[in-house]
Amino acid sequence: MAEASNSDIGGEKHTFKIRRLEISDKRKGYMELLGQLTVTGSVTDEDFDRRFEEISSYGDDHVICVIEDEWTGKIAATGSVMIEKKFLRNCGKVGHIEDVVVDSEFRGKHLGKKVVEFLSDHSRSMGCYKVILDCGVEKKVFYEKCGLTNKGIQMSKYFD
Template identity: 35%
Template sequence: MSFRQLTPNDYNEYLKLINEFRPTEFSEDQFKITLVAVNKSSEIWVYEDNGELISTGTIIFEHKFIFNTCIYAHIEDICVKSSYRRKGLGKLLIKHLIERCKGCYKITLDCSNLNIQFYEACGFNLRGNQMCILLKN
């Protein structure tokens, strides 16, 4: 088992994995086009076991002018395959993503109230509020 970045060849396995998190549909061509766009300012990491993707998480890097042109990291889309949950893989994934953010000013993430305790166990603290406007495509 090992971490690696998502590749264009991961379409089928990645789609299976993220559909456990939030059901979605997109073509393989859409996947490849979106992956190129995402990779310009983000990293999508997967944890693989014998060709099967069992967890994933995304880091979005935002370059800022404040704090001496720092980089701000935001973690998104954390998902662990249901059959692998409660085995420490979520914490292992978060630890890996935090390591990838070394040198950033701060790391943030959004989560549901149900997941606050998990992220606190990973070193995160509640801070501030999130505001949102949902726009339709």
């Protein structure tokens, strides 16, 4: 666990710690935070626990990080990275960053940048030759500030 930053919010001193997701984080508002990004659906405690165990079984190939506000115990930010193993580039690896979100209460504190740095550093430590992510046009400037470069367009096909 590493210190992410310190901030004054409403006159209170907050300390943020960045670390990997823990199974107890559901009680700390993790699912509600993801709900600020997209639809989460109704995830029971049992569903969460099963998925947590499944993701944990992938080891360092799928990492979810969170930033916890130590003052309140609330999860303030999160993101994940999945390591893709390729045949290209001498059987290289690519990190795919996903689901980066900062709680609306904590935006503007550079927590999103800390999440992207944490996930990028993990990808580098895993031997990835690059890290990539998809984002909406409105997030382009933010990710450029995180050191990423626009390399094309995103295409998707959703399944019902």
